[in-house]
Amino acid sequence: MSRLNDVLAHIDAQQDAALERLFALLRIKSISTDPAYAAECRACAEWHAKDLASIGFQAEARGTPGHPIVVAHDRSAKGTSALFYGHYDVQPVDPLELWEHDPFEPKLETLADGTKVIRARGAADDKGQLMTFVEACRAWKAVTGSLPIPVTILLEGEEESGGPSLPGFLEDNAAELKADIGLICDTNMWDATTPAINTMLRGLVGEEIIITAADRDLHSGFYGMAAANPNYVLARILAELRDADGRVTLPGFYDGVPELDPALKAQWEALPFDPKAFLGAVGLSVPAGEKGRSVLEMTWSRPSCEINGMGGGYQGDGFKTVIPSKASAKISFRLVFDQDPHQIREAFRAFVRARVPADCKVEFLEHGAGRAIRFPIDAPAFGQARDALSAEWGKEAFFIGGGGSIPVTHQLKTSLGMDVILAGFGLEDDRIHSPNEKYNLNCFLKGIRSWARILDALAK
């Protein structure tokens, strides 16, 4: 007979210790995209290996060409095996001046409405989330001496920087890592009281372009209009990426993008989702993007094109009448259904090249690629996980689409043949990737309890 209730009681009793461990983890500045933080990334991987070993996992931080990957096994149990994936790296913290306190000195805050939140870079994405699973395992081990099912934990350190090392690592260690089901805690709930499992994830193509015109910065008074201005060349390219109806103009971009199945569309339309509130929460009111598409469609089942960064010329205080030598931009495409990342990258590069004047140069940098993915929601594990979540939160969990891209999900599917249950406890207002990121304390504590229940349910 299951010891689930004892485990849940243990989790409740050990809340403070779990929070203390999370705070220790949040203090490590594991910004993967900035080479200046490589040592912090390594320290973070080693922190996890030591912590998992203390629970009873066989754990180690393994070297890669980039940041280490943590692998930990506890396969003493029988039955359905699970591979849990999380990432210990975090986004950069700029603009730092918008943070209300040090992003790497976590604080427990009580908001005006009484909600308690953990405030720090990585609180939600993904340190707080991944620790919900680790703490659930710790509780099962503490109470029963074992886990309900065989578990491997895989923690990556390059999720926020395009994940170059992971695909090769998965292929090289396929036999060791393969399990019956994948588990990931890096997604959001439907809302603060309603759990959800993401069963559709968009893919991603990330591209950076650097346009060079003259071989030096020029004085705009002497060369203006006569010399190509890379800021202007870049602005024109970026502006032309969408048409007046908000559709992406790359030839072939919508190949492999069917209209949504009418039944699923009807289900989404029935969801308690208010686009005004969704935009209003961040100070906006007018849906941008494709005309005639709902906000849910645009963020779940339609592809996107966004300029994540751009810059050229003088950006400091005051004014400088310069025509810069270079201008650059970082652009991401979110992919759906059967869109081919390779084809879209090539279409984008051809589109850019066709718009660069003959005497200017363009350089392309690749920042990751992954296809969109959908999971079979009729499979038993999905039903067991949904029931476990519904029991913990007292509300039926939703199967939903998801706007973000988690490239590893696709890699687990193609390299290891695994379906993945994406159950996360983030909320839309967590400000991930932004200043003042937070994770609700309630999400953290009930997240731990949720995974304790899911591990139990998968053993049945």
Add this chain to the structure above:
Amino acid sequence: MSRLNDVLAHIDAQQDAALERLFALLRIKSISTDPAYAAECRACAEWHAKDLASIGFQAEARGTPGHPIVVAHDRSAKGTSALFYGHYDVQPVDPLELWEHDPFEPKLETLADGTKVIRARGAADDKGQLMTFVEACRAWKAVTGSLPIPVTILLEGEEESGGPSLPGFLEDNAAELKADIGLICDTNMWDATTPAINTMLRGLVGEEIIITAADRDLHSGFYGMAAANPNYVLARILAELRDADGRVTLPGFYDGVPELDPALKAQWEALPFDPKAFLGAVGLSVPAGEKGRSVLEMTWSRPSCEINGMGGGYQGDGFKTVIPSKASAKISFRLVFDQDPHQIREAFRAFVRARVPADCKVEFLEHGAGRAIRFPIDAPAFGQARDALSAEWGKEAFFIGGGGSIPVTHQLKTSLGMDVILAGFGLEDDRIHSPNEKYNLNCFLKGIRSWARILDALAK
């Protein structure tokens, strides 16, 4: 009888001392646009006041709401009086990594072709240039004990940052500063062996726009397409500022821009100017800008629109899937003939506002404004100055147009009713406003001799 030959001989004998003084001046980091360098700007003004007093000027650095203005008088002579204007402030030095040595540690270098150059920020713009005049005065005073004509020297510290203090200062001190003719040394020669006087100068309107969409940075996976992206809004605005023929699209922009007088156009077409060499010198080959206009027209007598800086979102190493809250750009318009800076600023702002989505905000910052200007080349002082330059360089000096904007020229004309002789010794390859700025040693030394001759000529 004029002592000109003695003065020229003295200048030649004192070259090393003049260069030493220039180097001391170039070591002062008088970057006016960056508030961090305010003390250096003040120190630079005081350096000049002390130096001019040592020559025998009544000199002082006077306070303004911004950086000090140096005023120095030596009016002991009779005859045509002159007001010389220069600016002691310099452009910022970023990107610093492109400098081959410290921009504020001047060096004398010998290029592959044997040319000797003074390398430092401000070497040409404007410290080296303004010191040609100061050294000419010093030589006259040393040899003869007086200047050939009454002279006032005015040195500004905000030319590179929109010059907010100067207009009020000129109006407040009009009676003190008014002279028969203005002299400015902040322009280029025709080429390294041919002197020139600029008799047409373009005006300038500088604008900065800051577009704010959401009230925080957003994750592009969750909000992509649905939320307005200020990078995209900005790119579209900037791209639409010019049409397919390179014409500026602001309504009314070309009001007051006549076709060039056929005689002047014919004279320009006869100038030994090679557009291919002009662009080729900076690594370009395709004239940008208005279709059907020559490079000289575009840079001398046509108005321009350039994006001097733009930025938004993540611009660091790696990738960050963010939709930023803000994006901004700095845009300058060069004005010709009777274009009205105020009207163009308003047309620009209306153009931008019409393209900002209803739920986004736009903020405008003003960075200077000045009308275009033309001088009466038939006036005696212009002929005297041209003859003096021709004598020094052994080649007839050209009357030319000029691409840059020197707002003070317009202020001297409107506030003080003065015509201005713009005689400078800069060269197109001086890299002003760019890394590795230089000033040819020959331009510096013959520039001093040129002013000695012009002072003499104006006394006749």
